[in-house]
Amino acid sequence: MGSQSESNFGNDALSGSSASKAASKVDSKAESSTTFDPSGVELPPKYYLDNFRFVLDHVRALYEDILTAQESAFADDFNALSEDAQCLYVRLLSRRGDWFRTDKLNYSEISDINAAADELAAEEFLEIFDSGAEAVQQDAAALGLFTRPEVASCLSGKGVRSLSKAALMERVLEYGKEDSSEYEDVDLKKLPPTRVLCVFGELEMETYRLLFFGNLYQDFTEFVLRDLGLYRYEDYQIDTDSRWCHSREQLEQQVLYYELRNEAGDLRDLVTEALLQIAERVPDETDALLRRRTQRFLADIARQIERSGEAERSLSVYERSHRHPARERRLRILVSLNRLQEADQLAATMAERPYSEEEHQFLLNFVPRKMKHNAGLCESLIEKTLAPAQDILTMPAAYRLEHGVEPAVALSLTDAHPEDHVLYCENLLVPGVFGLVFWPLLFDEVPGAFFHPFQIRPADLYDEEFTAVRQTSLEACWAALDSQSSFEKAVWNIYDSKFGIANPFIHWGGLTKEILELALSRVSTEVWRGLFRFLLKDLRNHKAGLPDLIRFPAEGGFELLEVKGPGDTLQKNQKAWFAEFHRLAIPARVIRVKDEP
DNA sequence: ACCCAGAATG
DNA sequence: TTCACACCCTCCA
């Protein structure tokens, strides 16, 4: 059981003004003096063409043997185009949709847009329609190119004024299709005169993007942001050994995954049958990179089936997801269905080999409450939930709302003890120092880890074997923690040499020298080692969940404080960290804030 | 005449 | 493909 004590938030505390030492979170960019000033950076007029060519070349260099003949021809044919045509094609391809009207195109760096379009049409990179009417006849979506007034001009009927654009389009398309003279008032020729382009090659481009980035959420803006100096990436070596994809089959599975995601859309809109069919088509035998995505996808699908009230049918989908919280969901379902024998077996497996500390914490909390029939298991989990130490702090609701609950607590603490430092740093500090000390590990150039220039992290960062295949650099990083002086040296060395470079554990804007200095001087290397060991056990789930505040008492040492407002409770990853704090004998408390009546 | 969201831009 | 919190609901001891 955790200790409980009460302390009141006195009036004098409110009137105090020694707020200076209570940090407000994230003074953001203010401190990042070495951030580049983008205003001074000029991009060449055809920067986008350079970027596009870079992708084509990079993909060819790394994945040539994986491309189909058609995909290879795509690049060859593109390279054979005139520069104007290349520019126009890239411009159009990088915009939303595949329909465009030429009268709206305005690219000063392209000398003759119409000629470029003609060339692209001749080489089958797009199709030209000479009027809006012809385009709409080909594909109704082309009507969306025209403004609401332009669409309305096709209709001479009454009541047109008050209709939305969508309603107008619906009328035009519905009535326009049937030739019945009943609706002769629809006249697509009233659309303004313009050529209309339909761009081809989006699928090929998607394949190139997928091969280049290894995902589909990054795009050409990465180039721009880097070249403007807004993002900076570590400069790791990329060679042909470092490719992420090694076979056509692997690529096809990735494509299939993204097709399924795309087809599914918002899972909430699907009925159980549709969800099960999607799940059915998700590949099970894949590489580690894709497995993370599919297993999360499967868990999302199963969760949605569960929400639809068909928990029983979600079980088989959960069973295919081998990561937290799939087994938690299964156990909850089995217990609620009273399938206790299966529940017992699953719980025993989880107890023996938990996926993660989160799952373990769930088990400790759940089994004694909901599986009392299994006395044996309850007994063995008697390590018990040892509730974290907890204090209650009472303050006026207005004060909490004015500052936000975490800063309000920080202010009240520094008012009570003006010589203490209280920082609101949440996940800034511990993961941040980890990112500094283990920088050589994170950016160790293992084959397959880095395959394009815009990676914040190695591709396998969250894989089980991440550290196993990096033993040498791992040991070197641990060695830095052998003494206080080597530790500090490592921290400041990386801090100075890598400042501003993207790292999944570091938010440079908030990780100031002042915070680091305090933390390094107050937290022993032994404690840091314990924290980092836990982080390394599960980087994905332990990189967040650290307490809101860290307090540095005037008398020395430190204490971690998680602030909980009324109605808020510890989250899963926070429980996991608190359990670890207890094991490591690290001082940590929950501060529950109550409103003063 | 305004407001606003999304797209485009570098 | 961020993370944490506020606020709502139901269920249940």
Next chain:
DNA sequence: GAGGGTGTGTCTCATTCTGGGTCT
């Protein structure tokens, strides 16, 4: 109190342009 759902602020690169939708 636990759990779930949903929304929100914060992250977001900053700025301009376009168009749809309001209101007056």
